[in-house]
Amino acid sequence: MSYINESIIYNIYPLGFCGAPRDNDHQLNYRLDKIYDCIDHFKRLGINALVFNPLFESSHHGYDTIDYRMVDKRLGDNESFKKICDTLHANGIRVILDGVFNHVGREFFAFNDVQQKKWDSRYCGWFQNLNFDGRSCYGDPFWYEGWAGHYDLVKLNLRNDEVVNYLLGSVEMWIDEFGIDGLRLDAADVIDPEFFKKLKNLCKSKKPDFWLYGEITHGDYNRIANKDMLDSVTNYECYKGIYSSHNDHNYFEIAHSMNRQFANGGIYQNIYTYNFVDNHDVNRVASVLRDKNHLYNIYTMLYTMPGVPSIYYGSEYAVEGKRTRDSDYDLRPCLDLNNVPNANYQLCDHIIKLGKVRLALEALKYGKFENVNIMNEKLVYKRYTDNQTVFVLFNLTDHDERVGFDSRCNAKLTDVLNGNQVFDCNGWCELPVPAYSTRILVVNDGSFTVNLDSENVCAPVKNEAPEKAEEEVTVGARYRHFKGNEYEITGFAKHSESGDRLVIYKSLSDGEVWARPYNMFVETIWDNGRQIKRFEKI
Structure with missing residues (x-):
């Protein structure tokens, strides 16, 4: 494999x-x-x-x-x-x-050679249906096939x-x-x-x-x-x-x-x-x-x-x-x-x-497939090898449902997606499946588990230090935007619709006043392949 x-x-x-x-x-x-x-x-x-x-x-x-x-x-x-x-x-x-x-x-070297040398180019045969009996839509003194009618894409x-x-x-x-x-x-x-x-x-x-x-x-x-x-x-x-x-x-x-x-x-x-x-x-x-x-x-x-x-x-x-x-x-x-x-x-x-x-x-990586029970809003299918059988149960409704299926076995079913919960099953099974959710059930003797520890999660690490926004960005402080313009902080405000904390700042060049969400004002961004602060204190 x-x-x-x-x-x-x-x-x-x-x-x-x-x-x-x-x-x-x-x-x-x-x-x-x-x-x-x-x-x-x-x-x-x-x-x-x-x-x-x-x-x-x-x-x-x-x-x-x-x-x-x-x-x-x-x-x-x-x-x-x-x-x-x-x-x-x-x-x-x-x-x-x-x-x-x-x-x-059209900037490909062989095509450029044809543009320059025309029929004398050694690369004339590199392109599909190239001929000198007409002009291309780009004005070339020859015609060629573009991919799917896109003549900026020259067909090889x-x-x-x-x-x-x-x-x-x-x-x-x-x-x-x-x-x-x-x-x-x-x-x-x-x-x-x-x-x-x-x-x-x-x-x-x-x-x-x-x-x-x-x-x-x-x-x-x-x-x-x-x-x-x-x-x-x-x-x-x-x-x-x-x-x-x-x-x-x-x-x-x-x-x-x-x-x-x-x-x-x-x-x-x-x-x-x-x-x-x-x-x-x-x-x-x-x-x-x-x-x-x-x-x-x-x-x-x-x-x-x-x-x-x-x-x-x-x-x-x-x-x-x-x-x-x-x-x-x-x-x-x-x-x-x-x-x-x-x-x-x-x-x-x-x-x-x-x-x-x-x-x-x-079974999920190498197993065969079989539909077990199909309904409009509920589905059960099986993945299986000689060594392992897995049933996958789906409920796409907005409420809890019981989903039934013939397991063809007398065994334990461990839901490895939801805390390794174990169900007893003897032939026909009917299990509760919460709204908008799935169970992934492994047939076993009750000892099988998959470790789904929560140490690796997507959510960003929260800063436990107390937030003191006004102490970090203070009235009167001056900042340089990453594009070069300089500003002075004149105050703070609260957005009437979203409740977001806003920074109010004035351009030092023309006096124009701006407002920006605080979190955006202090964030780090990517520019030209490097991470920099959106506003740098000066």
Whole structure:
């Protein structure tokens, strides 16, 4: 088995996470070094693999690659990322990169050569359907194929041996020099299958447990995830089924998908799917749900269904975000994971518990799947190996329910998610399940437990010292804002609606008066890859 069976994945979109400029200014900045401050958070969550969406040098959003062999200067350089990889590996966290091999940006060196030399360029064969019988929409004296009609994304010709060798050489470099452990293959459903076969041969020869999974939004997963090509795919069918079954109070939807995919005779029994409830391309799950109380059951389902669970950065705190007609940048915010505004710490603590449960239970990591009892608002399914059987019970209603199921056993059932509570069971069981919650029941002799100690929680440590805001920020004191302007404190106030404590301060340059929440005034922020105070006393 691959290491992926023992994994919990965390997915980061680096350019957004680090607050990088949307257009590459080509100025070196070590913004990605903020990852060091997140390692303890990852370990609390039980994370042991990180997926970085594009971090190759690009023009704008990461998917318009300029150089496959360089880290984007907005994030750092190759040396700084090597140190990040070494540190993550030393902490037991594997590194998976986003391989964008279907298309490149218009600043890619080979495309620039065609622009300059036209038909005399040795790289004319590198691009799909390039011809000199017309002009591109950007005014080039030639036409080329853009990916999905986006002509800032120039489609590569993956039937060209030079292109294939260049891309495989780039992957080999990332394995040899950075020790990466896997690749996400962007737009996998439109990439030449022969390229995937060569890629797999290379990667497995370097690292037998190297993991390759492809982005595929529809269609038959088996055509890409098979013994000759990729190991896995993004499970968009269950992504949709998980949230919509909760929104519609219809567990039959997700139960049907999991049965179709994973039960005995299921079409994807041999694929360890990459499972998720949101990512950098779709709305945050906390924004999609009609009732946010369902977040807890949604993550329990993500962690107990077949396949590997993946958390999109910030969603463990129920961060929200929706794409608009013109932009998806709200899905990719700059976050300090140790100080998330309006964080749902209860959800984060629940996910910590799920991580401990998942990593402790063989049946959840390796087991087969079987639906046991399906109702609109209640669901029971089973995960099992030869050595262990686990029943997962869901109640999505707003009130306590009794959930019944046939256990086919005479044994003890230990609820490892809820204090290791033990139930006696003889065949048919009917157990109470509180509103909006789940039980994870392990069949045993009554001695089995999972340690869910509360020492590693998401909530920030509280400062036990008495708060004396007015003594820390005093009337008459002068402060310099991190952007350079200087101010004098003139007083304090209380917000009439929220009750927040406000700092009132006056600009020393033009006398304009401002008000800001006290906690925001004194907070530490990220700027250009370093932590600084928003206002520094002078």
